[in-house]
Amino acid sequence: MIREMLPSDVPAAHVIRLRVRENRLSDPSKVTEQDYHAFMARDTMSWVCEVDGLITGFVMVDMEKRNLWALFVAPEHEGKGIGRRLHDAMCSAYFARKDLLRLSTGPASRAERFYRRAGYTDRGLASNGKELILELTQPDQMPARPQHLPAASFFDRPRPTAERPLVVMMSACLGGIGCGVDGSTNGDHTSLRSWLIRPEVRLVKFCPEDFSFGTPRMTPDSHGGNGFDVLDGKARSLAEDGTDWTEGMVKAAYEMRDRALREQVELAILMDISGACGSTVTYLGSRFAENKVYQKGPGVAAASLIRAGIPVISQRDDRSLRMLRDLIEGTTVLQDERDHWEKEWYQGYFAQQQ
Numbered sequence: 001m002i003r004e005m006l007p008s009d010v011p012a013a014h015v016i017r018l019r020v021r022e023n024r025l026s027d028p029s030k031v032t033e034q035d036y037h038a039f040m041a042r043d044t045m046s047w048v049c050e051v052d053g054l055i056t057g058f059v060m061v062d063m064e065k066r067n068l069w070a071l072f073v074a075p076e077h078e079g080k081g082i083g084r085r086l087h088d089a090m091c092s093a094y095f096a097r098k099d100l101l102r103l104s105t106g107p108a109s110r111a112e113r114f115y116r117r118a119g120y121t122d123r124g125l126a127s128n129g130k131e132l133i134l135e136l137t138q139p140d141q142m143p144a145r146p147q148h149l150p151a152a153s154f155f156d157r158p159r160p161t162a163e164r165p166l167v168v169m170m171s172a173c174l175g176g177i178g179c180g181v182d183g184s185t186n187g188d189h190t191s192l193r194s195w196l197i198r199p200e201v202r203l204v205k206f207c208p209e210d211f212s213f214g215t216p217r218m219t220p221d222s223h224g225g226n227g228f229d230v231l232d233g234k235a236r237s238l239a240e241d242g243t244d245w246t247e248g249m250v251k252a253a254y255e256m257r258d259r260a261l262r263e264q265v266e267l268a269i270l271m272d273i274s275g276a277c278g279s280t281v282t283y284l285g286s287r288f289a290e291n292k293v294y295q296k297g298p299g300v301a302a303a304s305l306i307r308a309g310i311p312v313i314s315q316r317d318d319r320s321l322r323m324l325r326d327l328i329e330g331t332t333v334l335q336d337e338r339d340h341w342e343k344e345w346y347q348g349y350f351a352q353q354q
């Protein structure tokens with residue numbers, strides 16, 4: 001399990017730091033446990049890998065200096081992919097805020113090979129003439145993170161209270177209203193609502209398709225582009241029988257946006273894949289086609305919220321949902337959750353499309 005590092009993990013991390021076979025400290029007293037605590041007190045991020053209650057590796061990155069300070073795996077746990085998983089977790093969070101990362105390591109070491117495989121490039125020797133400087137930029141590391149997701153800085157805010165609740169717009173079906181095309185809630189979302197329905201959150205539920213077409217109804221998808229293109233008149237929104245629903249979809253999208261602005265919505269949680277509420281992925285053409293095709297990009301209603309500057313999370317964005325829950329509950333239990341775009345299906349499907 002990858003989870004955020006706690007001050008109580010420092011002794012175990014430091015023991016690993018002292019036991020590694022490469023990049024050993026020439027003088028073990030050069031880095032003390034106090035240095036870890038001082039590091040964590042600044043604008044930094046750190047994670048550990050925990051296996052059966054034992055810390056098996058850790059990674060620590062300095063946001064201000066854009067420097068990877070430490071990535072170490074206990075010698076008996078090498079070769080199990082732990083370093084890679086820690087590095088991936090770090091990169092996903094780090095590159096949401098920064099675009100360049102540097103580190104120094106011993107030349108011609110296993111560590112150098114590891115970082116080169118991860119996409120780092122050589123920036124020459126450090127001023128001490130002994131260590132190699134390596135650099136990683138986001139485009140080399142991973143596909144761009146969708147801009148509609150809340151930035152990490154969104155969660156750097158005071159914990160909401162009942163007096164000052166976080167205002168969240170929600171797809172009405174996720175909110176438990178039977179407004180799906182067949183009158184259902186499009187699945188069971190009670191676990192999401194179990195931590196979201198509380199005095200510290202004010203939910204504004206809305207179903208754009210029900211607004212324009214009622215329930216039950218046919219299922220619309222975007223043809224010729226995504227929701228932005230439909231808003232711009234470059235693509236159409238068609239019901240499953242081919243009826244052109246563009247006008248009603250656009251009208252509902254702007255109604256949703258106007259309600260959100262009136263209610264001072266700060267964040268939306270919407271149902272991904274929907275031709276209206278989808279945010280990361282939607283269908284390109286009918287979902288009932290024999291060879292259905294997915295596309296990156298939002299549905300029509302989500303596009304109108306994104307253009308209004310409202311960040312959107314979907315029910316599939318586990319990392320962002322966890323960060324939101326941590327904010328609301330005042331906890332820090334982010335583990336190795338992934339947002340939809342980081343998941344295997346998304347990475348595999350769209351890699352094939354290129």
Ligand code: SF4
Binds near residue numbers: 171172174179209271
């Ligand atoms: S349009 Fe949005 S809120 Fe309405 S059923 Fe579809 S996903 Fe849910």
